[in-house]
Structures are given as structure tokens and as C-alpha cells.
Amino acid sequence: MSTPGxxxxxxxxxxxxxxxxxKPPTGGSGANRPxxxxxxxxxxxxxGRKPVTPVKVAGARNWGPIAVAGLVVVIAVxxxxxxxxxxxxxxxxxxxxxEERAAAISGLVNFRETNPDLVKGSQxxxxxxxYEQTPPVAxxxxxxxxxxxxxxxTEPVPNEHAVHSLEHGAVWITYRPDLPADQxxxxxxxxxxxxxxxxxxxxxxxxxxxxxxxxxxxxxxxVDDPRIDEFIKSLRVNASIExxxxxxxxxxxxxxxxxxx
Amino acid sequence: MPDPVTAxxxxxxxxxFSYWIPVALVVGLVLGxxxxxxxxxGDSLPADDxxxxxxxxxxxxxxxxxxxxxxxxxxxxxxxxxxxxGVDIALNQQGQIGMMQAWLREWNLQPxxxxxxxxxxxxxxxxxxxxxxPGMATPDEMKRLRESTGIEGDRLFLQMMxxxxxxxxxxxxxxxxxxxxxxxxxxxxxxxxxxxxEMTDMKSxxxxxxxxx
Numbered sequence: 185m186s187t188p189g190x191x192x193x194x195x196x197x198x199x200x201x202x203x204x205x206x207k208p209p210t211g212g213s214g215a216n217r218p219x220x221x222x223x224x225x226x227x228x229x230x231x232g233r234k235p236v237t238p239v240k241v242a243g244a245r246n247w248g249p250i251a252v253a254g255l256v257v258v259i260a261v262x263x264x265x266x267x268x269x270x271x272x273x274x275x276x277x278x279x280x281x282x283e284e285r286a287a288a289i290s291g292l293v294n295f296r297e298t299n300p301d302l303v304k305g306s307q308x309x310x311x312x313x314x315y316e317q318t319p320p321v322a323x324x325x326x327x328x329x330x331x332x333x334x335x336x337x338t339e340p341v342p343n344e345h346a347v348h349s350l351e352h353g354a355v356w357i358t359y360r361p362d363l364p365a366d367q368x369x370x371x372x373x374x375x376x377x378x379x380x381x382x383x384x385x386x387x388x389x390x391x392x393x394x395x396x397x398x399x400x401x402x403x404x405x406x407v408d409d410p411r412i413d414e415f416i417k418s419l420r421v422n423a424s425i426e427x428x429x430x431x432x433x434x435x436x437x438x439x440x441x442x443x444x445x
Numbered sequence: 446m447p448d449p450v451t452a453x454x455x456x457x458x459x460x461x462f463s464y465w466i467p468v469a470l471v472v473g474l475v476l477g478x479x480x481x482x483x484x485x486x487g488d489s490l491p492a493d494d495x496x497x498x499x500x501x502x503x504x505x506x507x508x509x510x511x512x513x514x515x516x517x518x519x520x521x522x523x524x525x526x527x528x529x530x531g532v533d534i535a536l537n538q539q540g541q542i543g544m545m546q547a548w549l550r551e552w553n554l555q556p557x558x559x560x561x562x563x564x565x566x567x568x569x570x571x572x573x574x575x576x577x578x579p580g581m582a583t584p585d586e587m588k589r590l591r592e593s594t595g596i597e598g599d600r601l602f603l604q605m606m607x608x609x610x611x612x613x614x615x616x617x618x619x620x621x622x623x624x625x626x627x628x629x630x631x632x633x634x635x636x637x638x639x640x641x642x643e644m645t646d647m648k649s650x651x652x653x654x655x656x657x658x
Contacts, residue, residue: 248465249469256477282555282557334576334584377506377577377578378562417558421556421557429546433512433516434516
């Protein structure tokens, strides 16, 4: 059954199309329909003939309904088109994907591209750890995370906990310890009341401010640099490799350079 | 094949068209209206600066603090009922955070937005004090709660959580008032109901334990 089938199909299709539904006798006359039908239909002689002729009669007179149907189709297409246009338009109002927004920040260093191993996550390790980046942006970290629900630390926090916070989607803002108090206050205002953010001084920082998210870093020289807000908007929560419900509380609030373990 | 048509065809054909035209028009109209009603659905997904998106993001922030407060109570409250209250609130609100984050994803939006906190609410932005939305505890208050012990800690938790719920209910009521998104409105109404119930429970716990001075 199945083997002859495919072979038959091509030949059957050709015949079938012209035939209509495949009746050999009707098929023969059917092929002639377009030509023969109209004259017969108009003349009204078709009655005695095969059923084929009357059908054509109807077809010839059917311009009215066809026009209406066409109009309906045009209207429907118009409505659908408008709907598609509207939804496309509203798509434009939607947010640009965070990766794209992040990539547009000049000076942003993306370690996810350059060092995939560093950002794979789930690398719990106790004790003091070494990091290649200063401040660190990802990699092994202590099991406990630094509390990061909008916490303003006035003392440095251990890297080993802070990196864990980054993994949970926190943006960690660090500043050079000699930054004037009013500038620190500007940074603190970006953190207070905003979950998945934390602020701490970082001794030996090369720039005034350095922002970290899991696998991302941006160093700027002014607390008023607009890229700070763009960094937070693009990467807070988004950069989490554990999704938006990873915890930023019930961790530790350790300060100093020694991790709690 | 339209066989029956053939029989009647010859004479009554012309009148039939006038029959069909209004019918087709009505059908077309109904079809058009139906499509028109169906299509804008995609269009009605809340936009990035919509009240729904603002609510989902800000309520996530608001809930996040309640989760922490609840978990503190669960971990260290002295009264068993307060501990149960704490974990119940924490898990309930953490679940709601997940739901709200799923909305944002369904709406092709992201957890973070460009709008300032509470901007989606009429006069909402002014209600934010030091980055804190209505009812939220200050960092100092949170620190006191973390460091609290015994029945004083229980009382502090109840006091802070009732205040927090008042703010949360207010936000949820606002979104119910402005949103036409069925799912958002239903969820917000559920939040209002459950938080009001919890406030009643917490107030009776306050009576049992004595409120903070």
C-alpha cells in the first residue's frame, strides 16, 4: 500500500485537479467548464444538460456576492493589519533586552563573554579566596551571601560574601574610601529601598566608583555619571543566574576583609 | 459540489443577490467586529511604563522587605504564633513575587524599569521617602528588628508588619482602581483580602502580647 502510494500521487494530482473530485465522465466536461459554461448559462439551455452547466450559470451571476465577500475580506485584512501594526507599535514601547542595554554602556566590561568559566556559578567554597578582578565580579564564593536588599555599608565587605550577592542578582556599588560624604550620599540614594543593591567602600579602588554585577563591571570617575543608573537598570536582578527570586536577605552583614566562612 | 443550486438557478437568481448582499454585509460586519475584538488583545499587554508593570516591580520591592521581616520572625520570635505568622507571610509574599515576576516576563518586560518608584500611582512618587514606599521599614528599623530578642522582638515585628501591610494594601487598592488587567486585579484583590485578614490576626496577637509602647 504505502510503496505504490507515493508514485501514484504525482500522476493523480494532475488528473485530479482538472477532474474536480475525480469522476472520469464529469472530469472530461469539467475541464471544459471555463469556456463552455458562460454561453450555456446565459442562454438557459443548460437545464437538460449535465449538472455542470448550471453551476457555471451561478458562477457568472455571482459577481455581487463575490464583490461583497471581497469587500469583507478587504475589511478583515484591514482590521487584522491594523491589529498587527498596533501590536508591533506596542512592541517598540517594550523594554530593550537587558543584554542589549548593557552592551550599549560604554566602558562596560563583560566577563561573561571573555571568561565563561568565571560566571558559571554554584562555586561555594569557604575561607579566604583570591580573585583576579578588583573588585571581583564573579567566581567562587563563600556559602553565605552578603545581605544586599538595598544595604548601605559604611565599611568594606568581604569579597567572598559580596560575590555570592552578585550571583543572586545584586548590583554591588563600590567607591574609593576617600570619596567626599556628599558623593557617598548620592550613591546611597541609588541603593536605599531598592532590593538587590548594596554599597560599600573598597580600599585601593582605581576609580572613584566601580559597579559590579555577576560577570559585569563598570568603573567611572564621577558619582553623577549617568552610566551608573543605566548599569543598575540593566543589570540589577537581570544579571542573576538564579532568577528574580534569589534571596538577598538572611545572609550575613559582615564588614572588614575577613569572610565569615 | 453545489448540486442543489442548479435546480433553482435559472429564474430566481437575480433576486437572490439582493438577499445575499445584506446577509454578507452582516456576516462581514460580525466577522470584522469579532476580529477587531480579538486582535487588540496582543496590544493590551501592559507596556513598560504601565501601572501594571509599575505595580509588579514596586510590589516586588515592597514584598521583598516583608519576606525578610517574616523570616526574621520565623527564625527568632519567642511566641510560636508570631513565628508561624512570620513564615506564613514570608512564603506567601515570596510566592507572589514569583507570580509578579512571571507577569513581567509574559508581558515581555524586565524586572527593572525606567520609571521611578511608585510613579504608576497617582501622587505615588511623593509617597516615597528615602527610597522607601509606603509602609516600608527604614534600615534602622530593620536593624532593630534583626537585633531584637524575646517578646519585645515579637511586638516590634507585629507593629512593623501591620504598618507594612497597610502600605501594601494601599498599593494594591490603587492598582485595582486603575488597572483593567483581569489577572492583575484579581491578584491584587487577593493580596488586599489576605493582608487585611493578617492584620486582624496580628492585632489580636498584639492584644495577647501587649503592643509596643
